[in-house]
Amino acid sequence: MHVSHLSLADFRSYARADLALDPGVTAFVGPNGQGKTNLVEAVGYLATLSSHRVSSDQPLVRAGAERAVIRAAVEHGERRRTIELELNPGKANRARINRSSQVKPRDVLGIVRTVLFAPEDLALVKGDPGERRRFLDELVTARSPRMAGVRSDYDRVLKQRNTLLKTAALARRHGGRTMDLSTLDVWDQHLARAGAELLAQRLDLIATLQPLTDKAYERLAPGGGPVHLEYKPSAAGGGTTREELYGVLLEALAEVRKQEIERGVTLVGPHRDELLLRLGDLPAKGYASHGESWSLALALRLASYDLLRSEGGEATGEPVLVLDDVFAELDTRRRERLAELVAPGEQVLVTAAVDEDVPPVLAGARFRVTRGEVTPA
Numbered sequence: 001m002h003v004s005h006l007s008l009a010d011f012r013s014y015a016r017a018d019l020a021l022d023p024g025v026t027a028f029v030g031p032n033g034q035g036k037t038n039l040v041e042a043v044g045y046l047a048t049l050s051s052h053r054v055s056s057d058q059p060l061v062r063a064g065a066e067r068a069v070i071r072a073a074v075e076h077g078e079r080r081r082t083i084e085l086e087l088n089p090g091k092a093n094r095a096r097i098n099r100s101s102q103v104k105p106r107d108v109l110g111i112v113r114t115v116l117f118a119p120e121d122l123a124l125v126k127g128d129p130g131e132r133r134r135f136l137d138e139l140v141t142a143r144s145p146r147m148a149g150v151r152s153d154y155d156r157v158l159k160q161r162n163t164l165l166k167t168a169a170l171a172r173r174h175g176g177r178t179m180d181l182s183t184l185d186v187w188d189q190h191l192a193r194a195g196a197e198l199l200a201q202r203l204d205l206i207a208t209l210q211p212l213t214d215k216a217y218e219r220l221a222p223g224g225g226p227v228h229l230e231y232k233p234s235a236a237g238g239g240t241t242r243e244e245l246y247g248v249l250l251e252a253l254a255e256v257r258k259q260e261i262e263r264g265v266t267l268v269g270p271h272r273d274e275l276l277l278r279l280g281d282l283p284a285k286g287y288a289s290h291g292e293s294w295s296l297a298l299a300l301r302l303a304s305y306d307l308l309r310s311e312g313g314e315a316t317g318e319p320v321l322v323l324d325d326v327f328a329e330l331d332t333r334r335r336e337r338l339a340e341l342v343a344p345g346e347q348v349l350v351t352a353a354v355d356e357d358v359p360p361v362l363a364g365a366r367f368r369v370t371r372g373e374v375t376p377a
């Protein structure tokens with residue numbers, strides 16, 4: 001699969017941009033702050049409906065404009081589809097596929113799949129647990145786009161349940177009426193149902209990702225591993241199937257209910273879980289060096305790329321690989337290794353400040369990006 005055309009309106013620094021893209025490698029080269037990352041960020045947004053740099057849509061809309069539009073043509077074998085996403089911060093976003101009438105933005109997921117490497121990836125290793133949960137959930141959704149619906153159900157139920165718990169906590173503190181706990185029972189079931197589905201997918205993903213990450217790390221930093229991915233659930237209990245995990249979550253919620261009512265917040269569930277990364281016997285966070293942390297972050301992305309490539313098959317094709325400003329961060333040896341490992345990709349988009357930062361193995365089309373103008377080199 002490859003993106004053959006990208007067009008932006010009022011996206012980030014671009015009032016307008018229009019580019020035709022070929023399969024194979026395309027590099028965007030230009031000085032800092034000229035709009036290179038903005039281009040690949042738009043491609044990433046088509047795949048995940050979120051940016052790899054910011055958590056809200058507002059910064060994606062050009063300053064002074066009301067909305068941004070990303071349009072893309074996507075080729076997969078004989079099939080060509082167009083996607084249009086309109087970003088309206090504060091209001092509902094809109095989407096269209098093949099210029100048809102409006103669809104839910106979520107329906108666009110799965111048409112473009114990307115694996116994106118960026119300097120921000122260091123947070124996968126050094127950052128808060130939320131960074132690793134987001135990594136897992138984005139990959140879970142790339143494997144199975146219907147999981148976007150499950151994630152949004154879970155978030156909605158969690159929010160409503162927290163509101164209810166907060167009300168109960170306040171009532172308790174001020175000696176008011178105690179809450180009718182049967183309402184909470186219903187929310188527990190909703191939370192456990194969506195939570196169990198998400199949990200089952202995360203566990204399956206980690207089992208698949210483990211050997212791939214270990215292999216990728218060995219290639220990037222020979223002898224530095226092994227790498228272990230260990231899921232630390234907030235709800236203790238065995239099981240890997242949806243039914244088993246539903247039971248585990250319900251039981252855990254019942255156990256902590258008293259504390260939850262005291263504190264006014266949901267204490268167990270996938271939103272409190274952690275993915276522990278270990279290098280050898282030590283946790284990577286807090287122990288790994290800067291270079292080791294980088295290699296581990298790259299290994300996680302490489303493993304994701306291998307996984308989506310091998311599972312994509314005929315239906316979805318290969319993901320687009322985006323390498324945003326990563327080579328400048330690496331020493332020559334790791335730069336060459338990484339480039340060799342990703343070189344045969346169907347479509348690879350690279351950003352770099354100078355030509356020398358693009359490894360020779362990744363020779364291909366090149367655009368210059370200067371002051372928001374994108375021109376073929």
Ligand SMILES: Nc1ncnc2c1ncn2[C@@H]1O[C@H](COP(=O)(O)OP(=O)(O)OP(=O)(O)O)[C@@H](O)[C@H]1O
Pocket residue numbers: 011012013014030031032033034035036037038039058059060061062063325351352353369
């Ligand atoms: N919403 C926005 N409206 C207008 N300009 C924006 C907006 N968001 C970002 N910019 C501008 O876009 C530029 C950054 O673009 P981008 O991140 O693509 O740079 P880059 O070429 O990748 O640079 P580097 O090599 O430093 O990573 C900055 O000048 C920033 O001010």
